[in-house]
Amino acid sequence: MAIQMILCVETKKSADTDSIYILDTINRWYKVDNKVKISKINMNSKSRYNSKDVVREIAKNKKEFVLGDTHVIYFIDTDQYDRNPEHERELKEISRYCEDNGFNLVWFCHDVEEVFWGHKVSDSQKVQEATKFRSKKKIEEIQIEKLTCNTKRACVSNIINILDKYLARK
Secondary structure (H helix, E strand, C coil), X not given: CEEEEEEEECCCCCCCXXXXXXXXXXXXXXXXXXXXXXXXXXXXXXXXXXXXXXXXXXXXXXXXXXXXXXXXXXXXXXXXXXXXXXXXXXHHHHHHHHHHHCCEEEEEECCHXXXXXXXXXXXXXXXXXXXXXXXXXXXXXXCHHHHCCCCCCCCEECHHHHHCCCCEEC
16 A cells, blocks of 8 residues: 655745755665655745645645545754743644654654764754765665664664655565
8 A cells, every 4th residue: 555754844935944854764774666656845944834834735745645645744953942041831732742643753853964973053054964964875874773863862763664654674
């Protein structure tokens, strides 16, 4: 049976940096064939997770896919959730929203670049660093243990735990 995975990412379509790390992760660890459709929604900001545009785009993608099941996955940076009450509140809201709607939540602690590079990347360097990550095949250097965490702490994610629900490993 075919599946569709709708990936809701924080980044703007023009930059689309998050998708590089996410798709490189999928391509490194999973078998993806013509029975897996990957659709992507650029939210332009984490705070737009439940905006009318995002909700409408999810519904449109679900309606257009009639070959099997659709799974919605939000990819969210935790930011400084452990030091900033506003970030903590926002992360809890997004988590609750995903749970209430049967969506999955992948988190990157504290952000996607910190997980994949091991350090913060300035906003002005994000596109350049994501491009370098892909071109130099840096995904090959990532230890899977960093991507299979259940507990949020610096430089880790739960991305593999969530993707394992829907994709077969290589």
